[in-house]
Amino acid sequence: VDAVSSAAARTISSLNEQPAFFDAGGETLFGILTRPASGRRDSALLMVPSAERLGYRSRVGAMLAHRLAEAGHQAFRFSYRGCGESTGIAGRFRLAELLTDDVGGAVSWLGEQGIGRVYYSGSCFGARTALAAAADEPASAGLVLVSMPLTNFAPGEYGRLTTAGAPAPASVAREALSARRLLDLRTREGRRFYATAIRGKIKRIRRGTSVSDEEKNQVSKQMLRSLTTLLDRGVPILFIYGDADGAYQEFLEASKGPFGSLIRKAGDRVEVRVIPGLLHGWVSLTAGEAAVGLMTDWVSRVDRPELAA
Amino acid sequence: MTGLHTDLPLHQRASDVAVRFDPASSITETAGFFGSAPERLFGSLVMPPGRAAAAVLICSPLYAELARNYRREVILGRELAARGIASFRFHYRGTGYSDGDPAALTFATMCEDAATALGVLTDRCPGLPLGFLGTRLGGLVASSRAREVPGAPFLLLDPLPGVGPFLVDAMKAGKAGGMVAGKQAGEAGAPETDVWAGGFMDSLGYRLPRGLRDSFEGVSLVDCLGAEARRVLIVSVVPRHDRFPRAKEVADLLGERTAAEVDLRMVEGKLSWWTERDWWEPDEEDPPTLEAIAASVEWLQARLAPEWTP
Numbered sequence: 001v002d003a004v005s006s007a008a009a010r011t012i013s014s015l016n017e018q019p020a021f022f023d024a025g026g027e028t029l030f031g032i033l034t035r036p037a038s039g040r041r042d043s044a045l046l047m048v049p050s051a052e053r054l055g056y057r058s059r060v061g062a063m064l065a066h067r068l069a070e071a072g073h074q075a076f077r078f079s080y081r082g083c084g085e086s087t088g089i090a091g092r093f094r095l096a097e098l099l100t101d102d103v104g105g106a107v108s109w110l111g112e113q114g115i116g117r118v119y120y121s122g123s124c125f126g127a128r129t130a131l132a133a134a135a136d137e138p139a140s141a142g143l144v145l146v147s148m149p150l151t152n153f154a155p156g157e158y159g160r161l162t163t164a165g166a167p168a169p170a171s172v173a174r175e176a177l178s179a180r181r182l183l184d185l186r187t188r189e190g191r192r193f194y195a196t197a198i199r200g201k202i203k204r205i206r207r208g209t210s211v212s213d214e215e216k217n218q219v220s221k222q223m224l225r226s227l228t229t230l231l232d233r234g235v236p237i238l239f240i241y242g243d244a245d246g247a248y249q250e251f252l253e254a255s256k257g258p259f260g261s262l263i264r265k266a267g268d269r270v271e272v273r274v275i276p277g278l279l280h281g282w283v284s285l286t287a288g289e290a291a292v293g294l295m296t297d298w299v300s301r302v303d304r305p306e307l308a309a
Numbered sequence: 310m311t312g313l314h315t316d317l318p319l320h321q322r323a324s325d326v327a328v329r330f331d332p333a334s335s336i337t338e339t340a341g342f343f344g345s346a347p348e349r350l351f352g353s354l355v356m357p358p359g360r361a362a363a364a365v366l367i368c369s370p371l372y373a374e375l376a377r378n379y380r381r382e383v384i385l386g387r388e389l390a391a392r393g394i395a396s397f398r399f400h401y402r403g404t405g406y407s408d409g410d411p412a413a414l415t416f417a418t419m420c421e422d423a424a425t426a427l428g429v430l431t432d433r434c435p436g437l438p439l440g441f442l443g444t445r446l447g448g449l450v451a452s453s454r455a456r457e458v459p460g461a462p463f464l465l466l467d468p469l470p471g472v473g474p475f476l477v478d479a480m481k482a483g484k485a486g487g488m489v490a491g492k493q494a495g496e497a498g499a500p501e502t503d504v505w506a507g508g509f510m511d512s513l514g515y516r517l518p519r520g521l522r523d524s525f526e527g528v529s530l531v532d533c534l535g536a537e538a539r540r541v542l543i544v545s546v547v548p549r550h551d552r553f554p555r556a557k558e559v560a561d562l563l564g565e566r567t568a569a570e571v572d573l574r575m576v577e578g579k580l581s582w583w584t585e586r587d588w589w590e591p592d593e594e595d596p597p598t599l600e601a602i603a604a605s606v607e608w609l610q611a612r613l614a615p616e617w618t619p
Contacts, residue, residue, distance in 0.1 A: 019327040019341035028329055030340060032406065052376065060514070062406060082591055084379060085340045085353055087331075089593045285511040 015069035021085075022078075024105020030085035031078030031106060033113065034065035043141060043303055044074035044115045045295075048103055048122035048130040049083065050281075051093035060282045060292065067296045073303055074115065078106050093125050095152045095220065103133035117141040119299060124149060124247070124280060128223060134235070135226035142302050143230065143237045144295050147280040150250045150259065152220045219254045224262070231266045238298045239263075239272045242279030242287050271298070325349070334358065335619065336390040342408075343399070343429050350422055351406035352399035354433060355386040363613035364434040365389060366427050366454060367398040368419075370445035372515040373482065374475075374582045375405060378444050378466075380592040385442075385602050392610045393617030395437070397430040399423075411516050412509065415524035419446075420453045427454055440613050442466065442605070445582070446475050449525075452534040462612040463534070463569075464605055465543045467580065468559045472525035476517075480504055482583035483512030513583065530559065531566045538568040542608045545573075546580040546597045572608070576600045 018033045033044070045068055047061055065075035080102050082090030091097075107118055119142040122130035127148035134140035185191050230237065241248035251272075254260065263270045273294050279287040326341030335358030342349040367382055369375050386396045401419045402409030409418075431439075439458050443451025444466040455463045469475055483504060504510045510517040534541075541563060545556030560573040578597025592598045610617075 016324075017342060018324055021327045021329040021340075030327065030329075059404070059411060059516070082380070082593065085338070085383060087329075090591045092590060282514045285514055285516055288514050 015066060017065075020109060022105055022109035024081070024108075025101030027081040027086060027088035027102075029078050029081060029087075029102060029105055031076055031109070032065070033110075034069045034075045034077075036069045036072050036074070039072060040114075041072075041074055041303070042115055043117040043119065044076050044110055045119045045121055045144070045299055046103070046106060046110070046130070047075060047077040048120060048126040048133070049078070049080055050123045050127075051125035052281075060288050063289075064292045064295060067292060068299060071296055071300050073299050076106060076110055076115075078102075095125060095128055095149065096222075098125075098129040098132045100129060100133040100136065103129060104136075107133070107137060119144065119303065121146070121295065123147055123282065128220075131223060131226045131230070135229040138233075140230070140235060142235055142299075144240065144298060145237065146240045146291060146295075147242065147245045147247045148239065148251075149247045150219045150223060150254045152218075152222075219250075219257065219259050224259060227259075227262060231262060231269065234269060236269045236302050237266070237271070238294070239270070240275065240279065240291050240294055241272075242275050242277050242284075244276075244278040245280040247280060248274065334387070334391055336387060338387075342406075344425060347408050348402060349408045350399045350402065350425055350429075352397055352426060352429065353383075353386065354395070354397045354429065355390045356395050356433070357390040357393045357617075358619045359393075361395040361434050361437060362393040362617040363438040363440060363609075364395040364397070364430050365440040365442055365609060365613070366423065366430055366451065367396055368423055368426075368441070368443040368447035368451035368454075369398060369400070370447045370582075371401070371404060371475075372479070372517065373513055374445050375400070377580075377582055381466075381598060381602060382444070384592060384598075385605060388602060388606045389609060392606060393614040393619070394440070394609060395430070395434050396442075397426055397433075399426040399429075412518045412520070414518055414521050416449070416521070416528055417524060419450045423450045423454050438613050440464065440609050442609075443468070445469055446472065446525075449528060449530050449533050452530055455539070456533065456535040456537070459537060460539050462609060463539055463541045464609060465530075465541065465559065466601070466605065467545045467582075468530060468543055468556060470531070470555075470559050470562055471529045472522065474555065476522060478583050479510065479512040479515075479517060483510060485584075531562055534563070534567060534569065536567045538570070540612060541569045541571045542605070543571065543573045544601050544604050545575050546578040546601055547575045548579055549577055574601075574604045574608075576604070 014037050016035045016037060018035070020031050020033060021028050022031065047064065061077045065077060068075045079086045080090055080099050081088030110118060116139055118137065118140055120130035120134040120140055121144035122128070123146035127145040130143060131145060131148070134143050185194060239251070241251055255263070263272070275287050275290045277284050277287040279291055282288045325343070326339050329338045331338070337356045338353060340353040341351070343352050344350055367386065369382060370378055382398050386398060389396050399422065400407040401414060401422045403411040403414040403418070440462045441451045441455035441458075442464040443449065446469060448465045448468040452463065455461050505519045505522070508519050510519070543556050543560050545554060547554045547556065554575060556573060556575060560571050563569050563571045576597045578595070580597070
């Protein structure tokens with residue numbers, strides 16, 4: 001604990017954090033620019049949030065920004081509209097409707113701070129948003145894509161389709177027919193709860209079976225276009241997956257098709273790193289810390305040295 | 310629309326905070342770092358148009374619960390400001406955007422942070438009537454400050470009587486997450502391990518230090534709040550099938566063991582603290598959330614700023 005405490009104190013005193021409100025597509029978003037205590041750069045890692053309310057889960061965002069600043073780099077994290085301290089309403093996060101306007105606002109604000117070279121990063125929905133936004137921005141310098149899904153299902157939708165379409169496992173059936181559950185049927189509320197649950201299951205099965213395996217595995221054409229644009233420009237890209245991520249299975253599957261040809265053609269401009277465990281959603285400390293280490297190392301390798309005074 | 314507001318306390322550097330003036334509502338929000346490194350608190354101060362009639366300290370929950378509740382608190386702060394009530398919300402040291410070592414988080418440091426935050430609020434709103442609001446474990450922290458202000462109205466959102474249910478929820482979420490990861494990685498059926506091994510519990514990527522658990526031992530909401538008379542409102546979003554809502558348990562406890570006059574408002578709806586099944590819909594469009602916020606704001610306004618006009 002002492003070692004961790006002294007590391008935390010050292011980190012904080014060796015960096016500057018500048019909070020900011022900035023305009024983006026008619027809303028005012030909130031972000032934090034983290035810089036080393038000294039030295040000037042014209043670049044920063046832009047941390048595009050995923051489809052959760054605080055963006056990079058828990059302290060991952062702060063940890064990454066602080067590590068980068070300790071290594072002499074800059075990072076900017078922000079909240080989408082309707083999230084965190086920002087104004088507006090987020091709506092439902094859909095891979096077919098990426099929040100690139102919000103990223104554009106962040107890039108404009110960074111430009112006003114003298115930061116013209118932007119490394120985009122994001123996880124899951126954030127990775128897809130970062131990729132699409134970077135393709136639209138000629139000055140994008142690089143990309144880190146964490147647990148990026150390759151299909152266009154809305155967050156949570158793929159899992160729901162897969163499980164709802166499948167017959168109920170025996171354990172669920174046993175639980176539903178257990179004495180404790182059946183006793184619930186004595187009350188009106190209990191019967192109503194049961195009826196709602198059964199109706200929901202039937203609805204999900206109907207919806208789930210209407211999607212074919214081919215559609216489930218379809219790689220997003222928009223994502224492929226963005227990737228092609230960036231690789232044609234020679235932009236370096238780092239992919240990071242956890243080997244237990246659903247998106248990693250998509251990645252392996254897609255690697256057999258045009259997506260795979262594209263990244264193989266890019267040679268050493270594309271790096272793919274795989275971490276043991278589940279990385280998606282930053283739900284594991286071990287995997288999260290490993291990813292932060294990989295991201296810090298990659299930025300340190302590709303970002304050019306600080307500007308002369 | 311952003312604007313520059315320079316009315317900052319003397320110890321505050323302008324670059325430590327960002328200020329937003331909303332021309333439609335004339336509300337001013339100041340978000341950023343308060344205090345000095347390496348012990349800065351991240352917080353957000355929301356000031357009403359004109360002169361504030363009262364001020365409320367908002368003590369947030371922790372970890373996944375902070376993330377789940379974040380937008381509710383932002384909306385609530387803005388709604389309070391529209392009714393003449395200033396508010397300040399903050400991240401405890403070692404959590405969120407605040408400085409500090411995550412491993413050093415304890416109930417005592419959370420209470421110290423609440424005291425610091427109250428100082429920021431009273432610095433900006435001197436002499437105004439105070440109210441307190443706490444959500445989940447934040448209720449215990451808020452109560453430790455509220456007891457210092459006799460008669461101050463106290464609002465609890467989805468409260469806990471102590472740390473027990475919080476730890477159970479965090480542990481279940483951690484185990485469920487571990488099972489998902491283990492199943493997909495082909496490691497299902499791994500032997501049970503001590504979730505606190507290494508001095509912390511990893512629950513969905515949040516690092517809960519064992520010291521935090523230990524520091525809450527013997528701490529109860531009833532003891533924190535004290536026995537003095539005050540008005541308390543408990544607001545809770547409760548699923549229809551929940552026959553033993555925790556909010557009712559807390560209301561009964563406070564009613565029996567303190568002199569507080571407790572009102573209970575249960576709003577029918579779904580609210581999951583450690584799973585993300587209802588996270589995809591925006592709070593601004595969720596009727597139970599809006600109902601809970603409206604009930605909270607109306608109650609605080611009636612007690613703190615009944616006659617305020619912009």
